[in-house]
Amino acid sequence: MSNCIIYTFSGTGNSLYVANFLKQKLDQLGVETTIYNIRYPIDKDLVPSPNDFDYVGFSYPIHGFNAPKPFVGFVKMLPPSAIKGKKYFIAKNSGEPFFANNSSSALTAKILKKKGYVLTLEHHFLMPYNIMFNYPQGLIKSMYVYSNAMSELFAKEVLDDHELFRIKHSAISRMISFFIRIEWIAGPINSKLCFVKKKKCTECGVCLKSCPTNSLYINKKGKIKMHSSCAICMACAFNCPQDAFYMGILNPWRVNFGGFKYKKLLADSSIEFPYVNDQTKGYFKLFKKYYKKQDALLKEAGIDIKDYLQ
Numbered sequence: 001m002s003n004c005i006i007y008t009f010s011g012t013g014n015s016l017y018v019a020n021f022l023k024q025k026l027d028q029l030g031v032e033t034t035i036y037n038i039r040y041p042i043d044k045d046l047v048p049s050p051n052d053f054d055y056v057g058f059s060y061p062i063h064g065f066n067a068p069k070p071f072v073g074f075v076k077m078l079p080p081s082a083i084k085g086k087k088y089f090i091a092k093n094s095g096e097p098f099f100a101n102n103s104s105s106a107l108t109a110k111i112l113k114k115k116g117y118v119l120t121l122e123h124h125f126l127m128p129y130n131i132m133f134n135y136p137q138g139l140i141k142s143m144y145v146y147s148n149a150m151s152e153l154f155a156k157e158v159l160d161d162h163e164l165f166r167i168k169h170s171a172i173s174r175m176i177s178f179f180i181r182i183e184w185i186a187g188p189i190n191s192k193l194c195f196v197k198k199k200k201c202t203e204c205g206v207c208l209k210s211c212p213t214n215s216l217y218i219n220k221k222g223k224i225k226m227h228s229s230c231a232i233c234m235a236c237a238f239n240c241p242q243d244a245f246y247m248g249i250l251n252p253w254r255v256n257f258g259g260f261k262y263k264k265l266l267a268d269s270s271i272e273f274p275y276v277n278d279q280t281k282g283y284f285k286l287f288k289k290y291y292k293k294q295d296a297l298l299k300e301a302g303i304d305i306k307d308y309l310q
Contacts, residue, residue, distance in 0.1 A: 011233025025155035081116035138275035193248030
């Protein structure tokens with residue numbers, strides 16, 4: 001039986017959802033799939049080696065047209081490929097379908113190429129924002145359903161090694177990604193401005209458990225503080241049940257749901273689906289091209305999107 005490893009960096013959970021979508025489909029196709037959830041501090045001796053798997057994949061959230069710094073740091077830790085040209089795939093996600101996201105994986109691909117790995121498949125899944133602004137419930141539902149359906153097609157392509165999932169890294173998208181990478185210094189700077197509202201905090205510890213970079217700690221005075229290793233994944237603020245976090249200069253764009261209620265959205269037939277259609281206007285009109293392409297790919301593959309509404 002063949003096997004697969006999907007290395008996943010996830011703050012608020014969307015990248016983990018995508019990884020689990022793929023795991024479920026790959027398992028069904030006879031590929032025993034393991035998800036390694038990247039969390040710091042990392043014990044290198046306990047990290048599964050990609051050389052022990054037939055298929056290798058990565059799942060991460062796009063932060064400012066780039067892969068998160070902790071994810072890239074993890075990729076640098078991986079051992080060289082035991083065989084030249086070992087293939088891998090990338091399943092990345094963001095809250096918008098803009099072309100500038102295309103090259104978010106450029107640095108990761110460069111690092112892995114030097115280690116002897118070759119990127120063969122890559123897909124940009126849309127999942128709801130965990131920062132900026134709240135999306136309508138209908139769009140959140142659509143993102144979840146389409147990502148789940150597209151993972152079926154993507155998993156088949158992993159095995160067939162076709163060229164259906166390829167993303168062009170244009171010179172412009174690479175340039176945008178390179179310059180916006182300055183965001184990597186925003187976490188350490190902004191972490192100095194973050195604090196927890198004592199009157200709201202119940203010391204439940206959810207934030208401490210949620211942080212994938214181990215950036216939160218309790219000081220001698222019993223207050224929750226943040227290390228400069230913060231990647232601005234927003235897991236702490238997003239998962240806080242008391243809305244106790246003040247996120248520095250990013251506070252106006254904070255999104256707090258206490259987690260996306262995907263199953264509840266699926267069960268509610270009154271929530272519009274699909275949210276983006278030919279009549280869509282305003283900002284979300286920009287999503288039309290992306291979803292039309294997904295519809296075309298799913299139709300050609302014989303996958304009924306309605307099967308994933310259940």
